[in-house]
Amino acid sequence: MLLSSSISAVHATATEVFTEAATADVEIAGLVIAVGLVAAGLMLRIRRDRDGATVFGALGYAFAVLVLAVAVRSNGWLTGxxxxxxxxxxxxxxxxxxxxxxxxxxxxxxxxxxxxxxxxxxxxxxxxxxxxxxxxxxxxxxxxxxxxxxxxxxxxxxxxxxxxxxxxxxxxxxxxxxxxxxxxxxxxxxxxxxxxxxxxxxxxxxxxxxxxxxxxxxxxxxxxxxxxxxxxxxxxxxxxxxxxxxxxxxxxxxxxxxxxxxxxxxxxxxxxx
The missing domain is CATH 1.20.144 (Vanadium-containing Chloroperoxidase; domain 1)
Known part of the structure; x- marks a missing residue:
């Protein structure tokens, strides 16, 4: 019974999160963050900081993929x-x-x-x-x-x-x-x-x-x-x-x-x- 209740709670929470993520404002904000991370990586690359550039660049691309994955999973605005x-x-x-x-x-x-x-x-x-x-x-x-x-x-x-x-x-x-x-x-x-x-x-x-x-x-x-x-x-x-x-x-x-x-x-x- 406890396990069933926990699973139901997790499912309800995930559903709510995906529903909220389906809004245009949230998805646009996510893309802005991703672009900002990639841009920071490019700036660090110009400053010849290869370590920092790699970290920010990789995080930016990965975050963009995550934003798209959430949008797709929730049939969000980005899939329009x-x-x-x-x-x-x-x-x-x-x-x-x-x-x-x-x-x-x-x-x-x-x-x-x-x-x-x-x-x-x-x-x-x-x-x-x-x-x-x-x-x-x-x-x-x-x-x-x-x-x-x-x-x-x-x-x-x-x-x-x-x-x-x-x-x-x-x-x-x-x-x-x-x-x-x-x-x-x-x-x-x-x-x-x-x-x-x-x-x-x-x-x-x-x-x-x-x-x-x-x-x-x-x-x-x-x-x-x-x-x-x-x-x-x-x-x-x-x-x-x-x-x-x-x-x-x-x-x-x-x-x-x-x-x-x-x-x-x-x-x-x-x-x-």
Whole structure:
């Protein structure tokens, strides 16, 4: 009897919390906090405080994912555009885009992402004779994927209606595993490949990685298997993991006090594109 009463009380409390969180004011406030944390991280990065920048940046992205998760779980204000965006993609389908989307989403699947990550890790070890960068790459993608799987189980969001799905998927929808995996892998590859490159080249590589991740996100919505908030959360989750992965890469060659006051030893001194 006591256990049953406790469970009922917890359920009632959770329901009340989710109901309150569904309001626009609460969700906007949550996003403002998340943006503020990320902005603080960027400011600390400019001041060459790598430790502080990593902590605030990762917390900001993680908090944004939490805000979206609560909004999705409570059918909150932030989910308001999901249906309209899904319908827009359905209305703009064509035979050519159908084939292209299926090809892109297949290439960016969890198994394909894992296989590509392993291949890249092997190449990194072969070219650099170092295991550290390869292990960081694999750990970053694996951490993002595991976190994504756990969130799927916790939030337990349903997929879009099967009537709009071009590829039947019935497992939980939030967040998008395709976006989480491909974005974390592509961004880490861009960071590693950009080592020793001019700033313009590094920005170009990051831009390409982001663009490819956006393409994957669009194909998931185009195929009718994810909502807008699903792919958004996947991108934020990948950003959180990559923030930590980038810091780990930095620490491999700069085991100092967390600042960039002294030039770090070049990470990839034997790799070239």
């Amino acid at each position: 555009a999901d249906t309209a965006v899904a319908q827009w993609f359905v209305d703009h389908r064509s035979a050519t885009l159908d084939q292209l989307s299926i090809a892109v989403t297949t290439a960016g699947g969890p198994a394909e992402t894992a296989a590509l990550g392993l291949v890249v890790a092997v190449v990194l070890v072969w070219r650099t004779k170092r295991y550290g960068p390869a292990l960081v790459l694999l750990a970053t993608v694996a951490t993002a994927s595991i976190a994504c799987t756990l969130l799927k189980l916790i939030v337990a969001r349903g997929r879009p209606p099967q009537s709009v799905q071009m590829m039947l998927e019935t497992d939980p929808s939030f967040p998008s595993g395709h976006v989480t995996g491909t974005a974390s892998l592509l961004l880490m590859l861009a960071l590693i490949a950009g080592t020793r490159r001019p700033r313009a080249v590094r920005m170009l590589l990051l831009g390409i990685a982001i663009a490819l991740a956006v393409v994957v996100a669009c194909t998931r919505m185009y195929l009718g298997v994810h909502w807008l908030t699903d792919v958004g959360a996947g991108a934020l989750l990948a950003a959180c993991a990559v923030t930590l992965g980038s810091y780990a890469l930095h620490r491999l060659d700069s085991p100092g006090d967390g600042t960039d006051s002294t030039p770090p030893r070049l990470l990839m001194n034997r790799i070239s594109l």
